[in-house]
Amino acid sequence: VAFVVCRSLEGLKTFSYLEELILDNNLLGNDLLLPRLPHLHTLTLNKNQISFQRNTCKMSNEFYVSAKLKYVKYKLENLLDHLAEVVPSLQYLSLLGNIACPNELVCKEKDEDDYQRYRYFVLHKLTNLKFLDTRKVTRREREEALVRGAFMKVVKPK
Numbered sequence: 001v002a003f004v005v006c007r008s009l010e011g012l013k014t015f016s017y018l019e020e021l022i023l024d025n026n027l028l029g030n031d032l033l034l035p036r037l038p039h040l041h042t043l044t045l046n047k048n049q050i051s052f053q054r055n056t057c058k059m060s061n062e063f064y065v066s067a068k069l070k071y072v073k074y075k076l077e078n079l080l081d082h083l084a085e086v087v088p089s090l091q092y093l094s095l096l097g098n099i100a101c102p103n104e105l106v107c108k109e110k111d112e113d114d115y116q117r118y119r120y121f122v123l124h125k126l127t128n129l130k131f132l133d134t135r136k137v138t139r140r141e142r143e144e145a146l147v148r149g150a151f152m153k154v155v156k157p158k
Contacts, residue, residue, distance in 0.1 A: 009034055023048065030075050030100075033082065040087045047097035050079065076100065080125035092131040093122070101133060117152040124149020 009028075012018070013035035020042040028048040079100075083090060095101040102110040102118050119132055123145035129137055 030079055034086045036086045039089060041089050042092040043090060044094040046094050051099035084126055091128060093129055094133050096133050120145045120149045121152040
């Protein structure tokens with residue numbers, strides 16, 4: 001279902017045995033609602049409109065107050081909690097090309113540390129993942145996600 005400018009995923013509920021779902025290059029955002037797909041193991045949402053915050057890129061002189069951090073965390077957590085609930089067999093997830101996946105492809109102000117924090121947080125919420133984006137989940141990442149993943153933030157004051 002890539003490149004079809006999807007805004008809604010109604011109708012997917014009839015495919016309850018779906019194992020792979022490619023939703024790249026659409027207009028799907030943080031309000032993404034999937035039906036329960038217990039057999040889905042692969043989900044790609046590359047180049048959609050999934051973000052942590054309203055802005056597409058942080059200004060280098062912007063500072064982050066606790067209320068803003070709560071808002072950012074809330075949006076990410078909602079999406080990840082929803083995925084954990086409706087796709088319990090998920091092993092491969094890719095969010096490349098979205099603001100939610102902080103890397104230099106999306107925002108020049110993001111670096112590898114931002115991306116690693118994002119990985120820890122996602123792995124903390126989606127513990128069955130074997131691959132995230134383009135990389136295999138390592139044992140070390142899984143351990144770090146267990147211990148510190150809940151506290152990882154993608155935002156980075158400069």
